[in-house]
Amino acid sequence: MNTLIRLSLALLAMAMLAANSIAAASVEPYILTPPAPASPRINGASVFGVRPGSPFLFTIAATGDRPMSFSAQNLPQGLKLDPATGRITGALAMKGEHIVMLGAKNSRGSVEKKFRIVCGDQIALTPPMGWNSWNCFAQEVSADRVKAAANVLVKSGLANHGWTYVNIDDFWQNNRGSDDPTLHGPFRDTNGFVLPNARFPDMKGLADYVHGLGLKIGLYSSPGPWTCGGCAGSFGHEQQDAQTYAKWGFDYFKYDWCSYGGICDGKAATDDSISSWDAGEKGKSDVEAATHPFRLMGKFLREQKRDIVFSVCEYGMSEVWKWGASVDGNCWRTTWDIVDTWESMSSIGFDQQNQAAPFSKPGNWNDPDMLVVGHVGWGKPHPTRLTPDEQYTHISLWCLLSAPLLIGCDMTKFDAFTLSLLTNDEVIAVDQDPLGKQATCVINDGDLRVYARDLEDGSRAVGFFNRSVKPMELSFKDFSKLGLAGKQTPRDLWRQKNLAAVNTAMGSLPLTIPAHGVVLYKFTTVK
Ligand code: GLA
Secondary structure, eight states: OOHHHHHHHHHHHHHHHHHHHHHHHTOOOOOOSOOOOSSOEEESOSEEEEOTTSOEEEEOEEESSSSOEEEEETOOTTEEEETTTTEEEEOOOSOEEEEEEEEEEETTEEEEEEEEEEESSOOOSSOOEEEESHHHHGGGOOHHHHHHHHHHHHHTSGGGGTOOEEEOOSOSBOBSSOOOGGGOSOSBOTTSOBOBOTTOSOHHHHHHHHHHTTOEEEEEEOSSSBOTTSBBOOTTOHHHHHHHHHHHTOOEEEEEOTTHHHHHTTOOTTOTTOOSSOOOSGGGTOHHHHHHHHHHHHHHHHTSSSOOEEEEESTTGGGGGGTGGGGTOSEEEOSSOOOSSHHHHHIIIIISSGGGGGGOBTTBEEEOOOOOOSEEOTTSOEEOSSOHHHHHHHHHHHHHTTOOEEEOSOGGGOOHHHHHHHOOHHHHHHHTOTTOOOOEEEEEETTEEEEEEEOTTSOEEEEEEEOSSSOEEEEEOOGGGGTOOSEEEEEETTTTEEOOOEETTTOOEEEEEOTTOEEEEEEEEOO
16 A cells, blocks of 8 residues: 555544544533432332341432431341331341332332342342442552542432442552552561551451441452552462451452463462463463362352352453353453443443343343443543443443443542433333343444343333434334334333333334434333
């Protein structure tokens, strides 16, 4: 190719990129989520799994004016409710299912909601919801920032929509090479127990603080000698580490492959040439080698006397969705790391999830990585580079995919738009639907992608997505592809409004889908 042609192609590519960002930049944030009513409304998961003997903590998530009082009829023996906070605590001795009627009451009225407690082997019966420190703070995380995040979850009202976990990612341990003095120190005590760095002086105290707010707390390590960021990993100390996390009171644990790549490829743990972040080669295709460290840690976590959600993180190598459940994983990353661009979010969401969909179910979820709305930036937070419509796409798609929902932003910098994205209870209810059926792509036509999933109440949630930089106008008629027949009432989930019923045999549905945006409907058969 001669230089002139190459130059013209480069200019053309730059022009296309510019057109893309002009289209992207021109839309101001616009809020669709209606404010929650002043009367009580119980939100969040309607099913909760716990193992026999494990400490039980479930906070009833409810919006509406405070003060509010809570009730729970038919609570099984061993559990008690604090009527002022809505926290249910205690323990269940035996396996079994219990249908409880939750209640919430304030000066504006009262409401009830059926809630199913399943005491058995499985936990995380709906995808975990919460926050994780990585996408905003990365190596700058500290106990103070984690406490601040927990406080915001409560004060912003997010906890009233079911957001529960406050997860510390990498950099709570000491580091192998950083020149930051707060990351210097022994990795383990003389008995081999892991030591947190100076920014985390009291792990048990931190966990107690978060539990005291009715929330749960998560931690992070790697099966290799080093985490991706070069902090102390768990290699050779797996059992001790599982015991330590349980002793401190952690409820969630992300185990991130990273330097295990070197071990898996045959290097000794003491070999200094093991890179912290190199995933290596063997784990990409050798299933036995890839599963080994997760099976080991899964077993040690299960031996603890508390329920610890196990998040397997190895970027989707060796088709983790096929074996994640067999190592007791409650969720597993299906992809490399997300960043806050349309290219990253849309290719992860649209191009990499379909093959994994059949393996997702209550207790075992595909994880397309954390959310990139709000102020993100891996130590240098900036407002997300996703446009408002791209953010609607991100949240809608992740909810359709039954993804664990982990907010990745600096929550002390919340704005009204970001909060509105994270507090739409009808959209969140798709993610948290107890049936746990991940949506699949039912139409892939040009720039149109349509995802559909069954919901427990017999309805179907459908997301119509537009991957182009121009708005899309459709007169939609292909209802059989959505699995819909007869007369259907569409409900716009973002606006929380019913639309006129449509006869799927001869009618059509007018749709305007914004550039890189979505229309998210729930279809209910008219009886
Ligand atoms: C990997 C993971 C990220 C994060 C970092 C921490 O890149 O995929 O989610 O945990 O490591 O170093």
